[in-house]
Amino acid sequence: MATTTLCLQGAALVVLIVCLAPVAPAWAQQPAGCPDKCGNTSIPYPFGIGSRCARDFNFRLVCNHAYSPPRLFVSEVELVSLSLDGEARALINARNYCSDGTTYISYNALRRDSQGQLLLSDVSFGRSTAYRFSAARNRFVVLGCPVLGYLVDAEEYYVSGCISMCRKSQAGDDHLSSRCTGERGCCQNTIPRPLNFYKPYILSLNKSAEENRVEPIYHRLNSTACNYVFLVEDKWIDTTYSYRAYFNRTDDFDVPVVLDWAIRNVRNCRVAKRNATKYACRSEWSECFDASDGVGYRCRCSNGYQGNPYLDGGCTDIDECQDKEKYGCYGDCTNTIGGYTCICPRGTIGNVHEKNGCRPKDKFTFALKAVTGVGLGVFMSVFMAFWLHLGLQKRKLIRTRQKFFEQNGGIFLQQQMRSYGGAGGGVGGFKIFSTEELKNATNNFAVDRILGRGGHGIVYKGVLEDNTVVAIKKSKMMEEAQTKEFAREMFILSQINHRNVVKLLGCCLEVEVPMLVYEFVSNGTLYHYIHGKDSEVDIALDTHLQIAAESAEALSYMHSSASPPILHGDVKTANILLDDKFDAKVSDFGASKLAPTDEAEIATLLLTRKKALYLDGPEEDRSLVSCFTTAVKVGRHQELLDSQVRNELSDEMLQEITHLLMRCLSMIGEERPAMKEVAERLESLRRYQQHPWAKAEGNEEEIQSLLGMEQNNANYQLRQQDVLGLEEGNAYTFSL
Incomplete structure (x- = not known):
């Protein structure tokens, strides 16, 4: 009877699932109509022009059409290339700081700090946190002499610096004229860590004319008219800089800088994967890896795939056979999903991944070749049709399985x-x-x-x-x-x-x-235990109560402890399994229903060993619930109990169980107890049944104390509409 009660609480399952259906984020796919270029610069997603096209504000760019062709900017930094491998190239203006011709170097018109050091313009990316100046790919450079230049970060901590001096050329060292070593008006240094902001400082080392007149012992230093301090790509200083070409330069010019970018709204991949909605690696065939230059992560297509991992479906299979040399295949190549196969051509053996690595096999005689060719020709003619048919069927099967796989989520x-x-x-x-x-x-x-x-x-x-x-x-x-x-x-x-x-x-x-694949439960279903070939065997009351209490505990857990709560929707004896110790295990939570609708499998009550709906009996006796409530009304409900149960059940236990069942059968939902209360009460009744007091005549106070509550009045007052409703089956569906 407890099992029938549990059915009443499953009606909200479908509503709950529909309410929790996932909603794809707006930025999971770049909107149509977003420009993919600004001038000569391509713009891959997650970058975009404006807020609608970019993944978020960190990747918003501005296309300035005041230039011809238009130029791409983030904050005040011009971008000339963007790559999905996490690298970008920018142009930074190297400003000149020149003498006025009256002193060796004059910075009177420029801003200085409290120590008299010349403060140049800082460089940053505004509100965007996606970018870093690459520590591995950039160098700090000072041009001109004699001068000290250095960088500080946003917190005014020193980052890098160097001193550039001037000296006269010496015989035999002209081959050194293009080396930036600090001797010939050029010095360079690395930056020890990535930066998203920096300020350059410059300090002249020249002596004044007055100092040289007073102390002629000092050698007058050579000097340049203009000095420069900037970050620049390492290749630029190694290949482009020439001492003679830049020594007397006085104009401003742009230099390339390498930037590293990443998704930096979380610390790493492990944290990012916790929030599937905001996770940036959208393609099915994509992988996440932590950024090497601080917090954040980037995405890439898995091996064998190419494309944009930040878009749904962005990573597609690579046809490696279109570029055999790149993938090291010098034989017969066959493309596969996510990879390829490469074998030596027929008649050859060897290393297929090495040029000329496949060599001919031992040569056949001409006669043997002819016989073999004829035999193979006949065989292949017969076999090809079968092989082609088999291949088509196999491909059709693969497509069908993939379709069902996607269709089923x-x-x-x-x-x-x-x-x-x-x-x-x-x-x-x-x-x-x-x-x-x-x-x-x-x-x-x-x-x-x-x-x-x-x-x-x-x-x-x-x-x-x-x-x-x-x-x-x-x-x-x-x-x-x-x-x-x-x-x-x-x-x-x-x-x-x-x-x-x-x-x-x-x-x-x-x-x-x-x-569906479930754990195997060895002792079959409760239905077969009650109504199967061994159903004539007497079942102890303690076993009845154990199964009922454990079943209620399972449903209580799903209702109260699962997140989100799960409602069963089809509680019946066919869906309660028993292990070798007769422990109950409830099955079919929200999954496909395997129980049939014929009367042989319809739910039964535990204590009566009768079927909940007996379709072959008289009409007034077909509903066990109706029979029970009518029997309670006239005080004859114990006649419905199984004989073994009737012999073991005390009057106090009968009264407690009847009270619990009548609360569960109430037509008003608010009056029915929660599953947690049902489980706790059944377990309490089971402990009482096992206690020696339950089998002996004790005083009333001890029995009430053991039961944990006052005995309830057995004279239940059922409202007429409740009895009519129960008898007509209006409130119960035993196989949802």
Whole structure:
């Protein structure tokens, strides 16, 4: 009777799932109509012109059409190239700081700090946090002499610097004239860490004319008219700079700088994957890796794929066979999804990844070649048609399986499993099985592996490759609404772990109706235990109460502890399994229904060992609920109990159980107890039944104390509409 009660709380399951359906973020795909170029510079997503086209404000760019051709900017920094590998190139203006001709170097017109050092313009990226000046690819350079230049960061901490001096040329060292070593008006240094902001400082080392007149012992230093301090790409200073070409330069000029960019709104990939909605690696065939220059992460297409990993479907298969030399294939190449195969041409052997690595096999004689050729020709003529047919059927099967996989939400489920369990694992041991794995586990779904069958499908016993025994449910049909929500339900159910709930180990999505893989429970269903061939065996009251209490505990856990709460929707004896210790395990939470609708499988009550609906009896006796409530009304309800139960059940226990059942059968939802209360009360009654006081005549106060509550008045006042409603079956659906 407790099982019938539990059915009443499953009506909200579909509403709950629909409310939790995922919504794809607006930036999961770049909107149509977004420009992909500014002048000569390509703009790949996540970058974009304006807020609508960029992933977020960190990647917003401005295309300035005042130039011809237009130029691309982030804040005040001009970008000349953007790459999805995390690198960008920018142009920074190297400003000149020149003497006025009256002193060796005069900076009177420029801004100085409190120590008299010349402060140049700082360089930053405004509000964007995506960019860093690359420490590996840039150099700090000072041109002109004699001068000291250095950089500080946003907190005024020293970053890098060097001194550039002048000296006269000496015989035999003209080959050194283009080397930037600090001697000939050029010095350079590395920056020890990436920067997103810097300020350059410059300090003249020249003596004044007055000092030279007073102290002629000092050698008058050579000097340049203009000095420069800037960051620049390492290749520029190594290949472009020439002492003679730049020594007397006086104009401003642009120099290239290398930038590193990344998604920097979280610390690393591990943290990013926790929020699947904002996770930037959108393509199915993409990978995440941590940024090497501080916080953040970047995305790349997996090996064998190319494209844009920041877009849904952005990574596509590479046809390696189109560029054999790049991929080291010097034989017959066959492209595959995510890879390729390469073998030596027919008649040759050797190293196919080395030029001229395939050499001819031992030569056949001409006669042998002729005989072999004729034989192969005849054989191939017969075989080709069969092979072609077989190949077409195989490709059709692969396409069909992929279609079902996507239709059943496989891609969504894979993404969730990657987000919560890493790239190679699932959640709590949950796995997506292939069709072949389940065929092997069940000996191709052999008849002798069938555990049970019903109107909606069949349950098979299977043995996985690691010798784990499982139960595999193969359903016949599933409604379209269930198909759309199937993957989400599977992900939620895979995280459920309770000793009285059958563990969902995985699913197979390559078939039209998904198959479910559960843990194997050895003692069959409660239905067969009560109504099967051994049903004549007496069942102790303690066993009845144990099964009822554990079933209620499972439902209470799903209602109160699962997140989100899960409502069963089909509680009946056919969906309660028993292990070798008769511990109850509730199955079929929100999954495909395998129980048939014929009367042989309809739910029964535990304490009466009668079927909830007896379709062959008199009309007034067909509903067990109606019979019970009518019997309570006239005080004859104990006559409905199983004989073994009637013998063991005391009056106090009968009164407590009857009170609990009548509360559960109330037509008003607010009056029905929560499953947690039902589970606790059943366990309390079970402990009372096991206590010696339950089998002996004790005083009233001790019995009430043991029961944990005052005995309830057995004279229940049922409202007429309640009894009529129960008798007509208006409030109960025993097989949803």
